[in-house]
Amino acid sequence: MWSEHQKGLYLAVSLIGQAQAVLGDLPKEKRQIFSDLVNALEERFAPSSQTELYRVQFKECRQKASETLPGLGQSVRRLSNLAYPTAPLELRDTLAKEQFIDALVDSEMRLRIKQSRPKELQSNDSDLKLVKRWLTEGQRPQYSEVSGRGYFIRSLWSQFGCLEVHGDVVVRRHMDCEFNVVKLQAVIPMSERKQVLQCCHETKFSSHLGIHKTIEKIRQSFYWPGLQSDVRTYVAGCNQCTMRKRSMKRKRVSWRLEDNGRHESKRPACMAYNVNK
Numbered sequence: 001m002w003s004e005h006q007k008g009l010y011l012a013v014s015l016i017g018q019a020q021a022v023l024g025d026l027p028k029e030k031r032q033i034f035s036d037l038v039n040a041l042e043e044r045f046a047p048s049s050q051t052e053l054y055r056v057q058f059k060e061c062r063q064k065a066s067e068t069l070p071g072l073g074q075s076v077r078r079l080s081n082l083a084y085p086t087a088p089l090e091l092r093d094t095l096a097k098e099q100f101i102d103a104l105v106d107s108e109m110r111l112r113i114k115q116s117r118p119k120e121l122q123s124n125d126s127d128l129k130l131v132k133r134w135l136t137e138g139q140r141p142q143y144s145e146v147s148g149r150g151y152f153i154r155s156l157w158s159q160f161g162c163l164e165v166h167g168d169v170v171v172r173r174h175m176d177c178e179f180n181v182v183k184l185q186a187v188i189p190m191s192e193r194k195q196v197l198q199c200c201h202e203t204k205f206s207s208h209l210g211i212h213k214t215i216e217k218i219r220q221s222f223y224w225p226g227l228q229s230d231v232r233t234y235v236a237g238c239n240q241c242t243m244r245k246r247s248m249k250r251k252r253v254s255w256r257l258e259d260n261g262r263h264e265s266k267r268p269a270c271m272a273y274n275v276n277k
Contacts, residue, residue, distance in 0.1 A: 008034035054083040125189035155225035185223035
């Protein structure tokens with residue numbers, strides 16, 4: 001069994017670089033005392049504010065361009081352990097999994113992972129928890145109980161007959177008139193709508209669809225009150241779509257000018273003479 005003096009001596013001779021500089025800040029009589037060395041190193045390299053810094057890094061962690069999924073997973077796991085050192089292992093694992101999904105650069109993959117577990121999408125939304133309780137109890141409340149709430153909850157209240165709980169997930173029954181089938185659409189909370197819009201409009205598999213096609217693509221799997229209005233606003237604010245429309249307008253103007261030039265050049269000489277006369 002090593003004594004405190006022996007551990008302190010071994011630690012002192014093992015220090016290199018910036019850690020070795022810590023020895024110079026200690027009084028000579030404390031440089032070989034293990035507990036004093038540990039305290040000095042913690043104050044130098046692990047201040048109390050370091051945990052907050054790790055938490056910021058953890059929440060802002062994003063996949064780098066050349067970073068592999070295993071590499072991203074290791075980075076997220078390391079930061080979760082540093083950011084929440086005293087949290088239970090199960091909690092750290094849950095936080096790491098959620099951050100790993102949010103850190104993915106591929107929005108389509110991110111959405112597909114979340115789509116595969118819609119229960120978790122709805123678990124943190126208070127409005128959907130309330131709607132799920134209505135459906136589970138099989139009783140729609142009086143309108144006076146929801147009249148003072150937002151449009152989202154009032155709209156779902158009015159569609160109570162079209163809603164159901166399927167696999168512990170609130171879904172809406174939607175009749176697809178084209179194929180004459182009823183589809184079950186997962187009701188999406190406010191916090192996830194932007195990702196759905198981005199995936200169904202902007203990704204390489206969507207190719208910046210127009211308003212109606214984007215709506216139809218979303219309706220294949222998802223629904224939320226105000227869907228059509230949100231899609232129109234999102235597409236109207238899409239920079240790439242706006243630039244493409246401007247480019248098309250310029251081309252149309254140039255085609256008209258070219259056509260006018262050709263028509264004028266084909267006029268008979270007598271008409272040209274009368275016009276210029």
